[in-house]
Amino acid sequence: MARKTNAQNTADQIKDQAFSELQALIEESEKLLKDSASLVGEDAETLKAQLGQKLTQALDAVTSVRERTRPVVEATETYIGGHPWQTVAVSAGFGLVVGLLLGRR
Numbered sequence: 784m785a786r787k788t789n790a791q792n793t794a795d796q797i798k799d800q801a802f803s804e805l806q807a808l809i810e811e812s813e814k815l816l817k818d819s820a821s822l823v824g825e826d827a828e829t830l831k832a833q834l835g836q837k838l839t840q841a842l843d844a845v846t847s848v849r850e851r852t853r854p855v856v857e858a859t860e861t862y863i864g865g866h867p868w869q870t871v872a873v874s875a876g877f878g879l880v881v882g883l884l885l886g887r888r
Contacts, residue, residue, distance in 0.1 A: 794855045801848040808841050 815834055863870045 794852065797848060797851050797855075801844065804844045805841070808837060808844070812837055 812834065815830060815837070818830065
């Protein structure tokens, strides 16, 4: 099997980091929501501010991931635009293999 290129390794690292950041955000948000059930008044306002901060962090993380993946996306678009027939051939080959595998069931 072919070795991964540097761009693929970078893309995998970015994807893994994004998923781990989002998982951590989800866990923290769930904890805050569970803690909020019994809060009223000033405590509720504090919790609301914390949730707002976490949502801002999530938006920043998504923006950061989008900016870091942009070069990979642009490189893929450039390759596909410069090599349309190779792209069609690879896609057809992939479809053929998947079709054969599914047909064996």
